Amino acid sequence: MNKLISNKNAFVLLIIILTCITYSPVFHNNFINFDDDIYVTDNFHIKEGITLKNFQWAFTAVYAKNWHPLTWLSHMIDIQIFGMNPFGHHLTNLIFHLFNSFLLFLILQRMSDFYWKSLIVMALFALHPMHVESVAWISERKDVLSTFFWMLAIWSYTYYVKKTSIKLYLPVCACFILSLLAKPMAVTFPFVLLLLDHWPLGRWKKTSVKTHNCKILQHPLHILILEKIPLFLISVTSCAITFYAQNKGGALGSFELYSLKTRVANAIISYTRYIFKMLYPFDFGILYPHPGMPQLHFLIIASLFLILMTGLSILTFRRCPWMFTGWFWYLGILFPVIGIAQVGAQGMADRYTYTPMIGIYILVVWAIEHLFYTKKLSKKTMSSLSGLLVPILVVALSILTFHQSRYWKDSATLFQHTIDITNNNYIAHNNLANAMMKNGQIKKAIFHYSEALLIKPDYSLALGNIGIAFAKLGRTDDALKSYLKALAIDPENEEILTNMGNVFSNSENKENAIDYYEKAIFYNPDYVKAHINLGNLLMKSGDLDKAKSHYVKVLNINLDHKEIAHNQIGNLLAKTGDLDSAINHYLLALKITPDYKDAHNNIGVAFARKGNLNKAVSHFKKALGITPGDPDIEKNLNKALGLLKNNKINGD
Structure with a gap:
């Protein structure tokens, strides 16, 4: 001892x-x-x-x-x-x-x-x-x-x-x-x-x-x-x-x-x-x-x-x-x-x-x-x-x-365990559903969002989330119903307003989409998702100046999603033919998020348009490394490789 x-x-x-x-x-x-x-x-x-x-x-x-x-x-x-x-x-x-x-x-x-x-x-x-x-x-x-x-x-x-x-x-x-x-x-x-x-x-x-x-x-x-x-x-x-x-x-x-x-x-x-x-x-x-x-x-x-x-x-x-x-x-x-x-x-x-x-x-x-x-x-x-x-x-x-x-x-493991040991845990059901959404298990996610709403019918967060799940499955009417129920409880929720705008934007209802995006920005002027989505819609409609103003606003807010704003400004500049400025914005996006697939693909297209096929091929390959099998990127890569091969045959 x-x-x-x-x-x-x-x-x-x-x-x-x-x-x-x-x-x-x-x-x-x-x-x-x-x-x-x-x-x-x-x-x-x-x-x-x-x-x-x-x-x-x-x-x-x-x-x-x-x-x-x-x-x-x-x-x-x-x-x-x-x-x-x-x-x-x-x-x-x-x-x-x-x-x-x-x-x-x-x-x-x-x-x-x-x-x-x-x-x-x-x-x-x-x-x-x-x-x-x-x-x-x-x-x-x-x-x-x-x-x-x-x-x-x-x-x-x-x-x-x-x-x-x-x-x-x-x-x-x-x-x-x-x-x-x-x-x-x-x-x-x-x-x-x-x-x-x-x-x-x-x-x-x-x-x-x-x-x-x-x-x-x-x-x-x-x-x-x-x-x-x-x-x-x-x-x-x-x-x-x-x-x-x-x-x-x-x-x-x-x-x-x-x-x-x-x-x-x-x-x-x-x-x-x-x-x-x-x-x-x-x-x-x-x-x-x-x-x-x-x-x-x-x-x-x-x-x-x-x-x-x-x-x-x-x-x-x-x-x-x-x-x-x-x-x-x-x-x-x-x-x-x-x-x-x-x-x-x-x-x-x-x-x-x-x-x-x-x-x-x-x-x-x-x-x-x-x-x-x-x-x-x-x-x-x-x-x-x-x-x-x-x-x-x-x-x-x-x-x-x-x-x-x-x-x-x-x-998923944590919240499933929490559901197993507690009763009426609507928050755990909601978070488990979020994890399943991230894993692509949308139908299982809808089940758990529904369980959360059975426990707490006025849970606006779950109403908004199940709306997103319905929208991903193409159930537009169900998505809109869920969003409207959520907005009845929380009318100033910028995320739900933006998601409403997304539904109308996808259904080509431009006026309603813009209305909801602008409401989201009114209640939260710094909500970057609304600015980005509104900018995307305006750019698609050809209103490039207004679109750019919303992307610039995202950069000035100095929060997350700056890489998306740079990528979209690059797309906007590419539309006008200013490829050098577009490439600079794509590079800024990649500096923030090196594995940003869309930016790699877009800068590849810009380099290809400028005739710099080697750099274009390099970025297309990086994009495919992030999301293997993407048909659009594979098409761009094959086209660039074909042009590169022809140039070599012709001695260029």
Whole structure:
């Protein structure tokens, strides 16, 4: 046993290695169609990487209903290093999770001086399947990144409490600010420090039990609160910015949708359900729909549990100080996202427990040791039990987490699993249908859009999406009916208005198409799809000047789809015979998107018209490499090769 303890640092390394193995499926996982498009794959600023303009955007823009500049910068850095390969983005998330796990161990061990209990808490945090969402979801970079700086802030605090000085206080503030710049959920940090002051630091004068760390001075509680005034001011500022950002983005749920009574009831249920899911680590999904008002008997049971645990932690404030800290850690950190201020359509989310659940891990681990102690078990018996049960627990959690990580393989796998484990999940049906649309499974997609609409008939997003599916199948009347239903619910939706325009454009109803495109632009002047589609229609009609104005508008908006605008301006210039200018725009399109098939084909045609057949052949071949078997491109290539062969025969 002495030899085992002397090599105990190897156990920390073992947990880290085991965590890497456990999360290894994420390296084969793709981006998903839920937030990853907003955060990475369809975000023009992120896809450009680190530039001065994008750096400024990260700190000034309210985007995706949030303000978290450090998160945006981390995604840009990933693009700079890994490009659009999801492997690298997943790797970054896992690295931060490993750092967070290790820092948690260092903090607990430094504060409490209990190695083995700190190690077990680290293992629970690192390996519990409840945290897969925070690690395996690329969009949840904000979670692991914010926690990294949050842990560094607590680590800095362990130095400050030994020798209180402004010099040592500043790193605490700096790390806390960085944590908030990644995700505002860290606002409860000052409250957490007060809990740690009670236990394990023992800084509360007269009320705290002195721990091993006798060098730390005790102070009256009001002094400890005053000490954290700068941190509380930082929290208040962050709350104000977050409220502004989410209110501006429409993320805050209406009290007309869920009354305060319903929100409070759901919060009580959620507090209890999270603990149940921690103890019964199965059936984790990406989204749990808001259940509305829970049944009375469930609400009573959950309320009694919360009252019992809260009362017990207060009654054992001095005798079991770890219980007070652990329980209120959980209640306090989770409070901002428990649903009192409703954000989104979910009733709860596993990612919200990433840091709050640490409090429960602490409570459980220290409680079990306390139980063994009160039963007066010998150290040898305790060591034997721990040596048997802890490895079994660690292995079991590793297997479950490994299995859970595999569900994040792609959108179809993830949302099918979520549908399997939840009820009435209209959002999961919609996103599964989106994945099937991308894979060309249009009829299956229509089935799941229909399932979403059976659950929520006024779900405008699914109405718009099923309209797109109907249009792809040529069911124009069904598409129009779906779009009109969606517009009755959301009349200013620029995407649905544009899709209506597309239907009329395809049916040669120019006037109606233009009307809907212009409505979309009226409600959102920066909606590039409407500008591009309207430009295409005007160019087809011969109104080249107006068409060009819409393409130029897309370039000035400086968002995504700039390559399409350059390609279309090239087509417009080619129509007028200005082939050199057309080629320049095609090249700009290819600079943005090197595998843009249409641009390769169009520049090939332009080069062929100029007589530069070698370059034309090169671009036609590149276009065929992107979409093999395309009959139009094959025709262009064969024609260019024929001309090239004739030129060689004639000696040109």
